[in-house]
Amino acid sequence: MGAMTPPAADLNSRVIQLNAEYARALDDGNFEAWPEFFLEDGLYKLTTADNHAQGMEAGVIYADSRNMMRDRVSALRVANIYERQRYRHIVGMPLVPAEEGGTLGSEAAFIVVRIMRDGTMEVFATGRYLDRVEEDAEGRLRFRERIVVCDSNRFDTLVAIPL
Amino acid sequence: MGAMTPPAADLNSRVIQLNAEYARALDDGNFEAWPEFFLEDGLYKLTTADNHAQGMEAGVIYADSRNMMRDRVSALRVANIYERQRYRHIVGMPLVPAEEGGTLGSEAAFIVVRIMRDGTMEVFATGRYLDRVEEDAEGRLRFRERIVVCDSNRFDTLVAIPL
């Protein structure tokens, strides 16, 4: 199969791949993999569009290291909430504007559908990822920062899974 | 227009293209084109995430050749069900991990919205495509296997269109 050469691993493709793998891990319920998408001292913040526009630093969810993220996942596993429903992310094409001092900015729209145990489906969240991406020592792309800006101001307070 | 050179036809792009063409054919109601996306002895299976996780082989819909798929399309045309509504697929970026013996694995998330004749829209299905893709004798990419794993366990039994 001569024509089936390996896909080109340009930077754009790698950012797309990173987004797709992140979404898959969450939708598979593989939360333990979630902190690994970040640098050791990476930042994850989930906030609302209104808060973000007003420059408010506080997020609905905030973790500034892999360890904090791991704690969060452990709490999730104990609470056992996540098993009641499924989620499905669809992520739009990332806009990868420019590298700046070894960090790459990236932005992508997303929609998350929630699927309840009874089969009903609804739009659960929409928004955009504002990312800063870097290569770690092994050359793997990871998030220096992922800010999840949700369009809606209403959150189902029972749900604490990462988006 | 010197800068408008033809797009690079690397393998990743071709898998993306295959996914986009498949979705368009279905959303256009061009079901007759559907079997052509598969190899002659290709497999199409639609199943649920729960069934898939339990390793159950049986699917909600199952066809292991183009001929079976054509029969299915003929039955659809007779039943005439498909005309009452439209569907719109949005497919996420495919994850194309690795080639294995001339077959390429690929996975992509999807969401399908159903649009009723009265204009109402709802999330109809979400899930992921688990694909094995090969080149046929003419070098065109086709599905050796497309397993549609739906997140929800509930199916509108009246709807028998392929997803």
Next chain:
Amino acid sequence: MGAMTPPAADLNSRVIQLNAEYARALDDGNFEAWPEFFLEDGLYKLTTADNHAQGMEAGVIYADSRNMMRDRVSALRVANIYERQRYRHIVGMPLVPAEEGGTLGSEAAFIVVRIMRDGTMEVFATGRYLDRVEEDAEGRLRFRERIVVCDSNRFDTLVAIPL
């Protein structure tokens, strides 16, 4: 960071980028940027799948120059309707079939979710973009024509924002 070379700017990637930037501008409420995605005498038309299939020329929204689009945006700003809700576009992979006389055809599926001030979210529109894309004198890709074919025949008449 030697591996982080700039992304390849092939034509496919540029069409993807154009789609992503267009969606972002609208979802950011940056309507003033909207006409700039078109050539000076570009065409924007929003129509329904039924009308489009019947070859009807008239659209629900029609503008055949940047100036008409600017007028439309001014009217929107006066009406002030747009502030009551947010929108989120997710655009599927564009199918970029072939260049024809310096113009590139492109087609992409989309879904738009509307987020109300009270936090409720719903599928607002689905459909596909039928585009003809050209480079302007500066080599930037712009729409010669963007026809928005909505799947549903029902429109919220209060909403006049571009899709």
